[in-house]
Amino acid sequence: MKPTNFARYMSRYLIEFLPGVKGVSYNTIASKRDTYMLLLKYLKECKNLSPDVVDIPQLSSELISDFLEWIETERKSSVSTRNIRLAAIKSLFSYIQMQTPDYIYQCQQILSIPRKKEPDHNIEYLTVDGIKSILDAVDTSTKQGIRDLALLSLMYDSAARVQEIADLCINDFRAEKPSTLRLTGKGQKTRIIPLMNNTAELLTKYINIFHPNHKGVQGVPLFYNRNGDKLTRAGISYILSKYVNLAKQKQPSLIPKNVSPHGLRHSKSMHMLQAGVPLIYIRDFLGHSEISTTEIYARCDSEQKRKAIEAVCPEITKADVPLWYSDSTLLEWLQSL
Secondary structure: OOOOOHHHHHHHHHHHHHHHHHOHHHHHHHHHHHHHHHHHHHHHHHHHOOOOOHHHHHHHHHHHHHHHHHHHHOOOOOOHHHHHHHHHHHHHHHHHHHHHHHHHHHHHHHOOOOOOOOOOOOOOOOOHHHHHHHHHHOOOOOOOHHHHHHHHHHHHHHOOOHHHOOOOOOHHEEEEOOOEEEEHHHHEEOOOOOEEEEHHHHHHHHHHHHHOOOOOOOEEEEOEEEOOOOHHHHHHHHHHHHHHHEEEEEEEEHHHOOOOOHHHHHHHHHHHHHHHOOOOHHHHHOOOOOOOHHHHHHHOOOHHHHHHHHHHHHOOOOOOOOHHHHOOHHHHHHHOO
16 A cells, blocks of 8 residues: 555654654654554544545644544543643644645644643652651662662752663763763753762662673663663652652651652752752753753742742731721721722
8 A cells, every 4th residue: 555645754754854863862752653643543533544544634733633632531631741742743744844845834734733721730849858768768788779779869869860860871970079970861962960979879889789890891771670671761660669658658748649750850959949059050950951941940949939038028017906907997998898
């Protein structure tokens, strides 16, 4: 069967353009691929369109809007997920628009579909005591416990994304003081971050036990599973959840309902902010490209806001009853409004 234009452009976009031209990571490509698979699933189940015959003219802006509603209502996805799917579709049609002018008007209609406003939500993060309770739950008398403590301590201290931790190699860690860690983030951008002495010593101990012959070896995963492969994101999440549950049993008031690897990143970011580290430094530490992304931590820290306001504003309120409160005439007028 002759492939359709949509199949041809989508294949080139995923196989050639994204990795070859844009240089995006495998995870980004996989996320976009999952969106297109969902779109084809929707077309088959709801529109009776086989993936073999779907072509670009059939993918109108109205159909894409219906697909997004289906994601949200039928699959019970969040608004955030809906917007991620829309971004992936826009990215594909932006590529199609560049490749051929035949569908430029249709592509522009799809590109003009607005994002849906996401509800405001607070960032869940752990206190310093909460972090300590999770680390204290690790049994360091075992070899596995040493690995897990090194992993969790590094996740918190580096505030790295979970995929950045999974991709670490031994040579990304510099043990000599000042100890540093090289992280490779989104878009294959690398950054060097400092490590606390305790974390560096713990990581050195872990490497000496688990990688005794690592000298001069390049590309060896820092953290690996029983098969010798690098830990996956799911594997890292499993290790964290194991100790989160243990910490909850001992000190439930210190542990939020949901704790994810990204929650450790949020926690470190909030703790740096509360310690007075300027946002511009936190931005570079986290690997954000825009300071506006980092500002979310400042907006979420109400205690920090209160202290900042108290520091610059004089105390003018009094515990005394205001004079107008004893004015019955004024009170009656206010109550009548």
